[in-house]
Amino acid sequence: MSSFFQRVAGAPVSWGVCEVPGWGLELPVERVLSEMQELGFVATELGSDGYLPIDPGELRELCARFDLKMIGGFVPVVLHDPAQRDASLAAAERAAALMGGAGGHLFITSMVTSFDWAPRVEIGSAAWDYAAAMLDEIEEVVAAHGMSQAIHPHLGTMIERPSDVKNVLERSRVGWTFDMGHLMIGGYDPVEFLADARDRIAHVHLKDVRLDLAAPVLRGEQSIMQGVQNGMFCPMGDGDVPVAEVVTDLERSGYDGWYVLEQDAAITDGEPAPGEGPKVDVLRSIEYLRAISAEFTAGHKAS
Numbered sequence: 001m002s003s004f005f006q007r008v009a010g011a012p013v014s015w016g017v018c019e020v021p022g023w024g025l026e027l028p029v030e031r032v033l034s035e036m037q038e039l040g041f042v043a044t045e046l047g048s049d050g051y052l053p054i055d056p057g058e059l060r061e062l063c064a065r066f067d068l069k070m071i072g073g074f075v076p077v078v079l080h081d082p083a084q085r086d087a088s089l090a091a092a093e094r095a096a097a098l099m100g101g102a103g104g105h106l107f108i109t110s111m112v113t114s115f116d117w118a119p120r121v122e123i124g125s126a127a128w129d130y131a132a133a134m135l136d137e138i139e140e141v142v143a144a145h146g147m148s149q150a151i152h153p154h155l156g157t158m159i160e161r162p163s164d165v166k167n168v169l170e171r172s173r174v175g176w177t178f179d180m181g182h183l184m185i186g187g188y189d190p191v192e193f194l195a196d197a198r199d200r201i202a203h204v205h206l207k208d209v210r211l212d213l214a215a216p217v218l219r220g221e222q223s224i225m226q227g228v229q230n231g232m233f234c235p236m237g238d239g240d241v242p243v244a245e246v247v248t249d250l251e252r253s254g255y256d257g258w259y260v261l262e263q264d265a266a267i268t269d270g271e272p273a274p275g276e277g278p279k280v281d282v283l284r285s286i287e288y289l290r291a292i293s294a295e296f297t298a299g300h301k302a303s
Contacts, residue, residue, distance in 0.1 A: 013047065014261065019076060027271060033068060043069035060101070072104035079109075088134065105147050110157055111157055148202065180204075201257070203260070211239075214227060247293075248295070248296040
């Protein structure tokens with residue numbers, strides 16, 4: 001396995017495990033982690049709250065059973081609303097204690113509108129300033145557990161569009177989870193983001209997306225769930241994200257952090273048979289990554 005693949009991790013969301021309320025069937029934990037192991041992943045993110053054990057020792061032990069390292073995970077918090085400050089800091093403390101206690105080091109902050117994932121709203125400069133100050137408070141919380149923070153742009157959250165991303169970039173030195181799929185949906189070309197914020201990238205989510213299927217979601221004609229069910233997120237190489245260009249650029253410029261392979265999935269028609277279901281799409285993405293890694297590894301050796 002190349003050094004690149006030693007830094008490619010899995011994520012429960014690729015198996016339909018998501019923090020959005022009412023998302024769909026969650027496959028058994030043992031099935032998801034065993035399929036990750038079978039596919040060659042060496043690490044995973046946490047997944048939605050409560051899916052994996054909520055005791056740090058139990059979580060560490062479970063991951064060890066499947067030869068997986070716990071990287072960290074995605075944590076929704078409300079940063080722009082002072083009324084939600086205490087709840088958000090408490091949520092950050094709980095998540096950081098769990099993930100840090102299980103060996104995780106990355107706290108992936110998602111700036112949601114509300115804890116029940118209400119639709120995105122427009123906010124003014126003062127609210128963005130408050131959100132930036134909250135990021136500093138979150139950083140203190142997670143640092144106490146040996147973790148660092150990486151904020152995550154995401155469809156349907158307060159950081160969805162290029163202007164949202166730039167509002168945070170201008171106000172905070174927080175690191176970023178470079179989710180190329182969610183950036184692309186929101187209208188921020190991942191190649192442009194690399195040019196604008198390369199030195200801020202702390203973590204990478206590998207994700208491909210079909211923009212034609214994302215358009216109705218952006219227009220408010222479909223829910224995120226409907227977009228996912230229609231195939232908005234697809235195996236690597238089947239969509240519009242310049243995955244090969246972006247990963248090659250990152251590798252050649254010395255990025256040495258984790259890549260987490262994500263294809264947001266929702267299971268709504270019963271548990272798939274063994275060997276079928278999300279695992280099939282994840283394998284296709286791995287094969288695509290294997291092909292492009294051969295290209296940039298060869299290019300690097302030749303240079």
